[in-house]
Amino acid sequence: MPLLGNLPAFRRDPLAFFAHLRDDFGDVVRWSLGSRRLTLLSHPEHIAELFGGSQEQFRPVDISWVFRQLVGDSVILSQGADWRRKRDLVQPAVRPRQVRGYAATMVDCAMDAARGWADRQRIDVEQEMNLLTQRIVVRTLFGNDLGDRARAVADAMEVAALELGAELRGIGMLLPDWARTPARRRVLAAVETIDAEVGRLxxxxxxxxxxxxxxxxxxxxxxxxxxxxxxxxxxRQVRDEAVTLWGAGHETTSVGLTWCWYLLSAAPEVRDRLTAELDSVLGGRPPTFDDYDRLVWTRQVVKETLRLYPPVWVVVPRITQGGATLGGEPIPDGTTLCCSPWSTHRDPRWFPDPDAFRPERWDADRKDAASEQAWFPFGGGARTCLGARFALVEMALVIATLAQRFHLDIDPGVVGTAPGLQLRPATAMRATLRDRELCLSGN
Ligand code: HEM
Known part of the structure; x- marks a missing residue:
């Protein structure tokens, strides 16, 4: 085994690398990142067992120094009884009743964004979605208390997220904790800013x-x-959980929305059906939480976007202990198991014509148990994403608010993927806005 194992291939293009492992070597494949040995699981039943198994047998791995500096001892990095307690304490902040309350803020922020847009204006879609979801996360987390300091904290979060992405894909992951690279120093400075502001609050x-x-x-x-x-x-624990909710809930939905506009722009028939639904359900008024269930096609568009471009393209690996099994086979203790929503979501066994954007896959009378099981952008089991409901409602309501008023015509051409901490577009995604009212009146 070469010293770096599969690191060069993984670093070059992790998504293609995972697809290659899946297609050429099967559903359970061993690979390595330097001295770390990992096993990629691609079959939905194995992945369901991984998520559904006990955390004693499938223990989440702490893989990133940067991440630990940022989120401290929050729920996302905790284990055992400590994790259970924290999860129970954080859950009320994102439970459905709270999300209902946050929905008005989500729509408010999207309306504000729309007020700043004009017909024929050129925008950078990722940047716009980033600003919007940041406003949403800041207001739902902190009300208006951060005031003009929100920008400083947001910038610091951005620095930490960028370095985290670089670390996860590069040799940063192999560095010992005591190493202080320039990148790590930037992270420490960013964390200092976050601590000062959030601590003050x-x-x-x-x-x-x-x-x-x-x-x-x-x-x-x-x-x-x-x-x-x-x-x-x-x-200190409140700080850790608040920063985790911010970090976990901001860029994930931002890139999810960005990819959604990209897919809609390239599929006029899907977009027409979306605007037809918005016109008929909302009749020109802003959406509310109560519309969420009625926006069936909008929700399917979001679900299909998260299939094709899962913001979290690889889920935190789990290490086995205490005689774990998969598919009835024993797994040696100490095996590090990982799975990638990207690779399983694009497997033709579960999704015919897997690269095609087809929200109708999720029609109530069409979807099947196999594809439901193979769709896991939020992970699954006891550690499933705490903010899944928040994210789904946010994405649907933002799309509903903005798509009612504007078409986003993204410049033609294929936009590649840049998998870092989240699955971001590789290049800027620029769009021309078209005011639907003007389109309808023929101007
Ligand atoms: C489209 C948006 C989102 C995606 C794709 C996503 C995805 C994920 C995934 C894959 C996990 C790990 C699950 C596992 O290891 O099994 C996770 C965990 C988590 N997410 Fe999300 N997430 C999103 C939005 C959010 C939002 C909006 C919040 C909070 C407001 C949030 C908070 C969390 C937390 C706290 C955890 C840790 C749960 C635990 O360890 O018990 N996420 N998310």
Whole structure:
């Protein structure tokens, strides 16, 4: 085995590398990143077993120094009883009742974005979606409390996310924790900014003892949460969870929305059906949470986007212990298992014509159990994404609000993928806006 194992091929194009492992070597394939040995699972049943198995047997691996600096000891990096407690404490901040409350903020922010748009204007789609989802996450998490400091925290989050993506794809992942590269120093500086601002906010809220409880923003919910013994999260733990929600919930939905516009722009018949649904369900008014269930095609468009371009293209690997099995076969302890929504979502066994954008796959009378099982952009099992509902509602309501008013005509051509922390477009995605009202009036 060469010293770097498959690192060069993985680094060059991880998505093609995973597809190659799946197509040429089968559903369970061993590969290596330097001294790390991994096993890629591509079959949905194995992946369901991985997610559904106990966390003692399939333990999530802590793979990134950068990530740990950013999220500290939050739910996303915790294990065992500590993880359970934190998950229970964070859950109220993103439960469906809260998301219903956040929906108005999501639509408000999208309306604001639309007010800044004009017919024939040129936009950078990723940048626009990034700003929009950032506003949404800041307002749903912190209300308006961050004020003009939101920009500084957002910039610091951006630095950390970029370095994290670079680390996950490069040799950064193989560096010992004590190594201080220029990239790691940039991360430490960014974390300092985040700590200062978020810490200030938490102290202010604690001192005022307000803005907590039902109907509050997510920070208020975290501050109010109590475990079974009546204990609260400490200020440091609240910081870790708030930063995790921000980090996990911002760029994921931003790139998801960006790819959604890309797919819609290249599929006029899908877009026409979308606008027809919006016109008939909403009749020109802004959407509300109650419209979410009625926007059937919109939801299918979102679901199909997350199939073709899953923002989290590889799920946190799990290491086996205590005699785990897969498909009835024993797996040696210490095996690191990983799976990629990208590669399984584009497997023709589960999705005929897998590269085609076809929201109708998800029609109630067409979809089948196999493709449902093979769709896992949010992971699955006990550690499934805490913000899945938040993300799905946000994506649908943002698309509904903006697509009602504008067509985004993205410049023709294929946009490649740049898998970092999230699956981003490889090049800028520029679009010309077309005001639908003007289109309809023939101007
Ligand atoms: C399209 C958007 C999103 C995608 C694709 C996504 C995907 C994922 C995935 C794949 C996981 C890991 C699951 C696993 O390891 O089994 C995860 C975990 C998590 N996500 Fe998301 N996510 C999205 C949006 C959000 C949002 C909006 C939030 C919060 C507001 C959020 C919060 C979290 C948290 C806290 C975890 C850790 C859960 C745990 O370890 O128990 N995510 N997400």
């Amino acid at each position: 938490i102290r202010a809220r604690q001192a005022a003892e307000c803005g907590t409880g039902d109907g509050a923003d997510a920070l208020g919910m975290l501050l109010a949460a109590r475990d079974e013994e009546g204990n609260r999260l400490t200020a």
